[in-house]
Amino acid sequence: MRNLLHDMNPSVKFVLVTVSMLALAFFFNPWTPLLFWLGILLLQLTMSRTKWKLWLLFMLPFSIGAFGYLWTTVVFGADTGGTVIWSFAGIDVTDEQWARALSLALRVMAFSTLSLLFAFTTDPVKFIMSLMQQLKLSPKMAYGIMVGYQFLPVMKDEFTQIQQAQRLRGAEMKKYSWQRLLEMRRILIPMLAGAVRKAERSAFAMEARGFTGEPRSAYYRPVRIGRTDIWMSGVFLVILLASCIGGSWLS
């Protein structure tokens, strides 16, 4: 039970997540995103092994963003009519406007939760392999992305290295974070130049070992679509349909 979401085919999960998000975009009532959000949370609570502390940390900035959405839609919302429920600093807030603002904020929350469900239950490497095998992503692209992904920790090291090297030579660190943001090009250019060299070297190494980028018929590690995927797709679609219909009915 706790493995179900982890065992799903990544491409199937990817398509389901994308379809759900596009479907939700058609609803402007607060109930649909709320129901969907709760449904997804329940799904993740029962069918995955999620580190919830980390999950909360990831959700934090998006909850803040959702709050921003809430108040801007209240203040800068389109004229929708409806009865005024409260006034604040000369702004009349109607019930319709409040419902829409709530809907957009909850939509941000629902989207973020759905994304985290994907992020916490999907192995990145398996995802790319599955994109190549099920969704016919070109091997050149797929393995290209994999090369980039493998270099991620190297890039992190290089970032600190360049920073330390510059400090060693007396380049001063700016005091404020916005100044440091502007100074980013000093690190960005050497990073990119290093990236160009790495790209050339690894492409050469791949070709030297016989990588042609031609589509294949057999894979060393096949990723398959199984019975779990059919069941889980059913569960996802039930949650989506229930929240769409339930939301429209409740509002």
Next chain:
Amino acid sequence: MLKSWKLKEVVLMSLFAVVFGIVYLLFLHVANIWAALIGPLAYEWMFGIWFIVSIICMYIIRRPGAAVLSETMAAAIEVLIGNAVGPRLILSGVIQGLGAEAAFALTGYKHFNILVLMLAGIGSAVFSFVYGYFVSGYAALDPSFVALMFTIRVLSGAVIAGIGGKYIGDALLATGSLRGYAIARTKKGDVNA
């Protein structure tokens, strides 16, 4: 589309996607904090940053598809790193990339001067705005507020992505590491290319 590409060009896009994927995520968090204070407007003025990889890659590689593929790869890398925007990012990456690609396609992939690069930034801004209008429900906002958002995003696309992209591309060319790519070949011949 990828048939005529050299592998090193694909891998180059991927590594740039890694560098900018990290930069993108960094700015996403900055933008989210801002967004709590000033609402969706916070994202608008920094939107150009999220278009920059497609413009830099097209400026260097100069092949049809470089803009849309690099932006898609950057989005894919962001998803691989793991974040709360998730798989939806890939879709918005494709759309932003298509916007830039459209501008380059309009000029027949022949000119890569500052005006075309700015146009590409504007293209990304327009495409992403149309998509955002749908997904983030801008229809619920006041039309004049939406117009303001649109204007800021287009300006950001032109200035940050267009001018900034050219600046980074030129700075990179000056380091001499781009010798094997299209940008270095045309620079030698004539200045206007």
